């Protein structure tokens with residue numbers, strides 16, 4: 212598949228099973244329009260379907276932005292009925308978040324505002340450069356988050372800070388984002404991609420079925436009660452004990468060697 216608004220590279224740093232997806236509209240600070248969404252849906256579906264690829268990284272091109280939001284110029288031309296009838300924003304969650312069962316990381320290299328912040332928060336975790344700036348400035352446009360920001364940001368950093376950011380449109384820098392648990396790690400700007408690809412390669416080297424299972428369990432903590440989450444965890448654990456990789460992983464430990472994963 213050829214893309215115009217993103218680039219996709221498999222085995223991005225050698226034969227390591229890492230797919231690198233880059234938002235590529237730097238002239239518009241990688242603003243997210245319908246074309247970008249369509250291409251991202253295809254890219255994530257291809258990543259999910261390719262058994263040789265075991266972790267993905269999403270980043271933004273250019274020095275300034277991961278993504279400065281949903282495309283304001285595109286949205287400005289839409290009527291309320293268009294947003295409602297097209298169920299605008301819904302495919303981000305239904306097509307990308309729900310259908311991508313394998314892990315992916317957002318490498319945030321600059322502005323992650325509005326839909327850009329929301330897209331980063333759809334990732335399994337975020338690694339940010341020192342230059343990253345997160346914000347939900349939709350209130351300045353007379354609207355509000357529409358791709359999950361009011362929910363995912365609040366779950367990540369708590370009500371007080373999320374409310375302050377949504378009501379004022381204030382941007383949060385990388386250091387505060389790490390302190391507030393929005394991002395897993397902050398790294399120097401120049402080494403963001405290298406560090407994130409390295410982390411992705413580590414994940415890609417793990418037993419792939421166990422990676423999906425770990426992701427499913429942690430996500431359950433956001434979507435269920437503790438009691439239901441503990442049941443989900445136990446059942447998934449029990450399923451994993453029947454996998455060939457469980458036998459291989461434990462044998463490899465006992466025999467003091469590296470495991471060789473079958474992914475089943």
Ligand code: CO8
Pocket residue numbers: 238239240242243279280281282283284286294322324325326327348349352354355356357358
């Ligand atoms: N959409 C479209 N174009 C954009 C966007 C965007 N979100 N952000 C930046 N651009 C464009 C600019 O228009 C400009 O283009 P041009 O050169 O053709 O004029 C180019 O990118 C460079 O931007 P700036 O010149 O503004 O760069 P600065 O360095 O001066 O400023 C900022 C950088 C602070 C990031 C600034 O560009 C900005 O504030 N951008 C908008 C941020 C924003 O408000 N994002 C939220 C958008 S709304 C959203 O994401 C969720 C929508 C939910 C709505 C629900 C509706 C029902």
